[in-house]
Amino acid sequence: MTGWLRRRALSLYERLLERELGGAPSHVAVIQDGNRRYAESRGKEKTEGHRAGAETTEAMLRWCRDLGVEELTLYAFSTENFDRPEDEREALFDLIESKLRGFADRDEVHENGVRIRAIGEVERLPERVRDAVAYADRRTRGYDDLRLNVALAYGGRAELLNAARAAARDVAAGRLSPADIDAAELDRRLASRPTRDVDLIIRTGGDERTSNFLPWHANGNEAAVFFCTPYWPEFRRVDFLRAIRTYEAREESWRRTRARRALALVSSFRGTDLPEARRVLDRLRGSLSEEELAEAGVEGAAD
Structure with a gap:
C-alpha cells in the first residue's frame, strides 16, 4: 500500500x-x-x-x-x-x-x-x-x-502512605477520631487531587x-x-479514539452487570406491591433488552 x-x-x-x-x-x-x-x-x-x-x-x-x-x-x-x-x-x-x-x-x-x-x-x-x-x-x-x-x-503509593500517616498522627494527638476516617477524609488529605x-x-x-x-x-x-x-x-488521534472505544465498551459491560445484579434483587419482591420495586424495574427496562429481562426471569417482577 x-x-x-x-x-x-x-x-x-x-x-x-x-x-x-x-x-x-x-x-x-x-x-x-x-x-x-x-x-x-x-x-x-x-x-x-x-x-x-x-x-x-x-x-x-x-x-x-x-x-x-x-x-x-x-x-x-x-x-x-x-x-x-x-x-x-x-x-x-x-x-x-x-x-x-x-x-x-x-x-x-x-x-x-x-x-x-x-x-x-x-x-x-x-x-x-x-x-x-x-x-x-x-x-x-x-x-x-x-x-x-x-x-x-x-508516586501513588507514597501519596497514600503520607495521607494515612497524617491521619494516624491526628488520631494519636486526639484531633481526629478513628471513626471519622472515611474515604472523604482520606481524599481530603491527598496532596494530588x-x-x-x-x-x-x-x-x-x-x-x-x-x-x-x-x-x-x-x-x-x-x-x-x-x-x-x-x-x-x-x-495518534486514531489511537486515542480506540482508547475511548475501549472505555465505552467497558462502561456498557459494567452497566449491564449492575443492571443484572439489580434485577436479581428486584426479583425477590415478586408478587409484592412495593412502589420502589416498580420504579427500579422501570429504570432497568431501559438498560436491558426484553430478552435479557426474560432470561433473568423477572419480567413483570413488580407488576
Whole structure:
C-alpha cells in the first residue's frame, strides 16, 4: 500500500471510529511511555525522544478539547525518575520548565479556558521548575473548561502512605477520631487531587501496567485501561479514539452487570406491591433488552 493510500485508509478509519463513539470520558490519564526507546530506535539522543513526546502532548490537549474531555492528567515525571542519570534528569527539567511556560502563554490555552496545574511532590523539583509550575498556575487560574494536570515528582503509593500517616498522627494527638476516617477524609488529605475520578488510563509503549499512577482516583473508580504499543511520540488521534472505544465498551459491560445484579434483587419482591420495586424495574427496562429481562426471569417482577 502506498503512503497516500495508507494515510487515506487511516483517515477513513478515524472518521468511522469517531462516528461510532457515544461520548468521551470526563477524565483521561496518560502514562506517556516510550520516549527514550523512540529516540534509541532512531539513533538519536534520549532527550530528542522527550522533545518529540512533548509535541504529542500538545496534540493530545487539542484532541481532548475537540472530543469533550473535561480533565487530562499526564504522568510527566515520577518519583522513580529521580534515579535517572543527572544529565538526562536535568534535560527533562529544562523541557518541563520550557513547556509549562510555553503552554501558559499560548493563545489557544486562554481562548479555550485550559487550567494548568501540577500534582505531586512539587517541592522536590528544582527551583526553576517550581517557578514554571507557579507561573502556569497563575496564568491559567480561573479557567475551568479543560483541566490539565501535570504529574511531577508523583508516586501513588507514597501519596497514600503520607495521607494515612497524617491521619494516624491526628488520631494519636486526639484531633481526629478513628471513626471519622472515611474515604472523604482520606481524599481530603491527598496532596494530588484531580477535580474528578479517572475514567480512562492510557499507557503507550507496550508495557501493560499502571505504574503506581493515581491509584486512589483511578483504581478506586475502577477506571478502564487501554494499553497500546506505539511509543508516546508515535501516538495518534486514531489511537486515542480506540482508547475511548475501549472505555465505552467497558462502561456498557459494567452497566449491564449492575443492571443484572439489580434485577436479581428486584426479583425477590415478586408478587409484592412495593412502589420502589416498580420504579427500579422501570429504570432497568431501559438498560436491558426484553430478552435479557426474560432470561433473568423477572419480567413483570413488580407488576
